[in-house]
Amino acid sequence: MEVPPYRRTGIVELGELARLGLLPPERRLRRGPVAVLECPEMIPCNICVPYCPTKSIRMERLIDLPAVDWETCTGCGMCVAVCPGLAAFVVDLSKEDYDYVTVPHEFLPVPRVGDEVVLLSRRGERVGRGTVIRVWERNRTHVVTVRVPKGLGMEVRAVWVER
Ligand code: SF4
Ligand code: SF4
Known part of the structure; x- marks a missing residue:
């Protein structure tokens, strides 16, 4: 059986996510x-x-991949807060001027609302700068929503605070 590329690179590309x-x-x-x-x-x-x-998330067996009912999902971000693998995100591509991405954040410093932060892709590469618009915390995981340049909503998967 062919080994999926993310097993070698540690990076799950968009094409692979779509395939799954x-x-x-x-x-x-x-x-x-x-x-x-x-x-x-x-x-x-x-x-x-x-x-x-x-x-809105369904799994028949414990080892199944999570299946989201995207029609009932409200984008509340609770899955972002509780996922131990930091694998859950919320994306909002509905606005004309900017995209919005909600990411888990478990290192310091913690972003604050209004901060301008470095935007990192799922490869950890810097792809631009964005503005933090919401931060909340659950069990020491911070859930950070950031406004990003239009077109980066499916790219940005972490933020870095330069303070
Ligand atoms: S964003 Fe909220 S409503 Fe949507 S799948 Fe996650 S926890 Fe459920
Ligand atoms: S790793 Fe995260 S997204 Fe995957 S099943 Fe567990 S909680 Fe859900």
């Missing part, structure tokens, strides 16, 4: 905030399922 059915359809992405669970491995984890307030 983990990406919301374009029309849903353009409608408002929605969860993107970048969780390609059959691992024994389902913590996002019971924590979703709208019951």
